[in-house]
Amino acid sequence: MKQLPMGLIAVLCVLALAGCVTPPRGDYVPTSEPGISSTAPRPHDVRLAVTEIVDSMFNEWDFASQAAGKMPYIAFSGIENQTPYNWNQDEIVGWIEESVVRTGKATFSNATDPNRRGGRSGQLYRQIDFQDPDNEYVDQSTAVKKGGIQGADYELFGRIYTYEELRSGRITEANYVIEMTLSSLRTGGTVWKKMVPIRKNVRR
């Protein structure tokens, strides 16, 4: 009777060690493969794609403003989602914006969201209106004057598209492409573009 628990412990320990030694039973994953947990886009897929986008932007765009001595301003005008999945477009742009602003070489305009009359936050113009000279609650020596908002130099936009999922045995292959474009507002020309493919092989 006493031997039973010890035997069980030994078996469990062997199983535990075997689990750690067993090599992965995964399939070949290409270099550009981001995440293999689901055919649907996952947050890690977004982060990996954004990493490639930011790397490309830092290397291929020259961070030039179209006005001398001015930091370049970028206006985000949306990402068209052509997939059946819910991509969080704000997250994609959020990561890009955080990375770009942190460099101190360019910034994003918060005044140009066409869907909100108050800028991206919804409060920008209201805050400026609040500081009007006729508002007796505001110390006019510290008030922001109208006419100081800087125009954007560039427009950032993109689209996401997908291909039909392919099933082969127990493997499902999903493909997406995230495409981002930076366009000059002065000339309308493309100054930078990046297309990031995401291919996922998911075992059912």
Added chain:
Amino acid sequence: MNMRMVLLAAALAGAVLAGGCISSAPQEVEFDDGIYTVKSHSLTLRQHVRLTRRTVDFNKNGFLQAQIEAVNLGRKDVQFQYRFRWLNEQKMLIPAATAIWKPVSVGARSTEYFTSTAPTTDARDFFMEVRFVHDSTRW
């Protein structure tokens, strides 16, 4: 008493099983003042992937770019994850939204290049971390 021991052993084995299969400790290779510093094992990872060359340059925007060349000496593909971390002049870590683990597969007998660009122009040095992980096969 016996039942308690069985339950304890099962819990212990479960913990070991889960801990061993979810992740491995990171293996790091650092480069400082012309000297490689390997925090574990050697420059040959898992006795298959040899890190053969390190290249660093500033791009036209002043960002540090890094490239590590790796050769898979084995006859099997090797899969692992890596990420670049960046240090400023004072050797302080520069936080970056893009410092995430990237999966990679180096084909048998082939060469792979890992590249990354610093998150700010303050970066003066870098190190690459490597870890070997695999998904659990127990469902």
